[in-house]
Amino acid sequence: MPLAWNVTSKEFGVRLYLLRSEAGLSQKQLGARCGMSYQCISSVERGEYFPSLLTLRSICVGLGADINKLLDLPS
Numbered sequence: 001m002p003l004a005w006n007v008t009s010k011e012f013g014v015r016l017y018l019l020r021s022e023a024g025l026s027q028k029q030l031g032a033r034c035g036m037s038y039q040c041i042s043s044v045e046r047g048e049y050f051p052s053l054l055t056l057r058s059i060c061v062g063l064g065a066d067i068n069k070l071l072d073l074p075s
Contacts, residue, residue, distance in 0.1 A: 007071070007072075008047065009044075009047040009048070009049055009050040010047030011047075012044070012047070012050055012051075012071075013044055013045040013046055013047040013048075014045075014047075015070065015071075015072055016041075016044055016045050016059065016070070017045045019063055019065060019069070019070060020041075020045075020063065023063055023064070023065075025062075025063075026038070027041040027042050027045070030059070030062050030063065031062075033061070033062035033063075034055075034058040034059050034061060034062035035058060036055070036058065036059075036062075044059075056070065056071075
């Protein structure tokens with residue numbers, strides 16, 4: 001059975017905010033680690049858009065987190 005994952009951009013933004021906060025990073029610091037602006041991080045956290053797969057990968061690298069953790073999926 002395929003894994004279904006249904007999350008809104010708003011829910012994802014909250015998840016990103018929580019993980020970034022747990023890591024003790026500001027939006028500016030995370031943006032610098034991922035090669036993104038803090039405005040872009042802010043937009044994602046506010047749920048204005050859902051990031052592309054490439055952006056998701058960059059965010060994971062910046063957070064030092066597994067994508068499953070970021071997406072709140074079982075490992």
